[in-house]
Amino acid sequence: MAFTIKNSSIDIGETPIENIFINNFMLMADEVQLKVYIMGLSMTGNSDENQNNYDIAKILNIKPSQVKEAWMFWKELGIVDFKLPKSEEDYDFDIKFLSIREEYINSNFIQKTSKEKNQRNTLLYDEEMKKLFDDSEDIMNKPLSPDDRIKIIEWLTEFNINKEMFIKALKITYVERPPDKPSLKYARGILSKWSQNNIKSLKEAKEYEENYIKKAEFYREVNYRLLSKTSIPTEAQIKIIDALMDKTGDKDLLLKIVDICSESSVHSTYSRLRDLAKRIEKNHALTESGIDEYLKDKEAGGTSKFKTKKASQNFKQKTYQTMSKEDAIKTMKKNNPALLYNANKEQSKNE
Numbered sequence: 001m002a003f004t005i006k007n008s009s010i011d012i013g014e015t016p017i018e019n020i021f022i023n024n025f026m027l028m029a030d031e032v033q034l035k036v037y038i039m040g041l042s043m044t045g046n047s048d049e050n051q052n053n054y055d056i057a058k059i060l061n062i063k064p065s066q067v068k069e070a071w072m073f074w075k076e077l078g079i080v081d082f083k084l085p086k087s088e089e090d091y092d093f094d095i096k097f098l099s100i101r102e103e104y105i106n107s108n109f110i111q112k113t114s115k116e117k118n119q120r121n122t123l124l125y126d127e128e129m130k131k132l133f134d135d136s137e138d139i140m141n142k143p144l145s146p147d148d149r150i151k152i153i154e155w156l157t158e159f160n161i162n163k164e165m166f167i168k169a170l171k172i173t174y175v176e177r178p179p180d181k182p183s184l185k186y187a188r189g190i191l192s193k194w195s196q197n198n199i200k201s202l203k204e205a206k207e208y209e210e211n212y213i214k215k216a217e218f219y220r221e222v223n224y225r226l227l228s229k230t231s232i233p234t235e236a237q238i239k240i241i242d243a244l245m246d247k248t249g250d251k252d253l254l255l256k257i258v259d260i261c262s263e264s265s266v267h268s269t270y271s272r273l274r275d276l277a278k279r280i281e282k283n284h285a286l287t288e289s290g291i292d293e294y295l296k297d298k299e300a301g302g303t304s305k306f307k308t309k310k311a312s313q314n315f316k317q318k319t320y321q322t323m324s325k326e327d328a329i330k331t332m333k334k335n336n337p338a339l340l341y342n343a344n345k346e347q348s349k350n351e
Contacts, residue, residue, distance in 0.1 A: 015042040020100045025077060035060050036070035037080075040095055053091045064091040071095060129153070132163045139170045140182075148184060155188055159195040166191070168205055177213070218251060225258045226268050237270045244277055248286050256291055 015038065026034065036056060043051045053071075057064045068091050074080045081096045129149075136152065137143055144152075156166060169190040174182045199205050216232060222241055223233045233241065241254075248254045257280065261273045277286060283297075284290035 013045055015045065017041065018100045021079070025079060025100070028077070029073065032060070032062060032066055033070040033073050036067050037074055040071075040080075041097060044097060053093070053095075057091075067091060128163070132166070135167055136170055139167070139174050140184075141174070151184065151188075155191055159191045161191060161194070161200075164202055165194070165205060168202055169194075172209065177209075221255065222258055225255065226262055226270070226273060233270075240270045240274050244274070247277070247281070253286070253288060253291070257286075260291070260295070 017038070029037070039056050039059060043056075053067045054064055057067050060067075071080060071082060075082065079098055079100050081098060082093050085093050132152070133144055133149055152166065155161075156163070166187075169187045172190055173179070173184075173187040179186055194205055194208065197208060199208055219233050219238055219241060220231070223231065223237070232238075244254050244257070245251070248257070257277055258273060261276045262268045264276075265272055280286060280290060280294045284293045
């Protein structure tokens, strides 16, 4: 379903209504209040300047006092403005329609941004913040730019963390576990990660980082055994490792599967690792005994189906050897025409 509008070649006037009014204000009003607003708005486009609230009351078939009450309602919402006459019985006063968009943007963005800017500028010269900036520069071993200082203040608010948590993230970035190119952006990533995992204290952050280091070491170990690379796997590869860990529930067990994959193929990949785990799970189980059974089958020449087929072929071969030449040819003709053709060809040569 779609809503469209057909353009008219005849201009008989139109009343523009802002979408913000429809979405945010229309449902607040009753029938009379809504009619008064739209009727008054339509009159702003008329050339007749003598139209007033009495005309609205007459057109809508309501009392002038109801028109006044409706305008009071819209004024409280801040989308019209007017000055009431001294006499309460006088309903003839000018109505000024305000730009809802402008008021909305001003109240929700400009004023808010201005307020935040003032708070931020105040914090820039706060003694505690000065100490935080000094400590940060010591850890980074370089000065903070004015933009860096503003970013730090914004991050403290954005991730709702204290100064100690920020310093910890900075130490991880530049001292404890620095990446190839340490940066404030990397530190922000740590803060974002903590925020996503609802980490609010240094103790929780320490526990999280310890678990992260253990996981990272395991990922590197898998990557090294599988691809002979020490770098950490990609995000997609980590998902494969995590999925296999969920199934095996044991790191040593998973590493055993990784070693089997690596030994069985020159070009081992994460896709082959996943496929190998699926085969073991399908034919046996992703357990210590299941993997051992898989290895036994592999050493014995494959699955039971393969062994049965091979045994059948050996039986046929031995049977042909014990038959007379005539009986063997008859059996070949019945079971395998291709063998019969080869046998006849060999017989012609001998003759």
